Amino acid sequence: MSKDAQQTASDDWLEQALRADAREHLSVYLPDDGFTARVVSRLPQPALPAWRRPVLALLWVVAGIAIAAALPTWFDEVFGSVAALVLHRFTLSDAAVALTLLFAATSGALVLAARAD
DSSP states (O other), X not given: OXXXXXXXXXXXXXXXXXXXXXXXXXXXXXXXXXXXXXXXXXXXXXXXXXXXXXXXHHHHHHHHHXXXXXXXXXXXXXXXXXXXXXXXOOOHHHHHHHHHHXXXXXXXXXXXXXXXX
């Protein structure tokens, strides 16, 4: 047996032993009597740059102004599209396409619901 094969065999044994030991002690709780909380409370807090808050406030103001400026245009486009859809005269082919899509969606949902996964 070569030295590499011996090393692999011993690593496999060691790995198995470590895994078995980890499984054995997985559910054991080690009380730390507040040690973790004390250590975390003594860690230095990250210092945020002084310019961060004003820049964030400015970005929110710019976003609000952009939304307020776009809202009338967006509302007009959405309302116009909905009105055009409602007032559109449907032909027989439009109804056939709508019914076909409705049937496809319904049958697809039924097939997914009936799967036994």
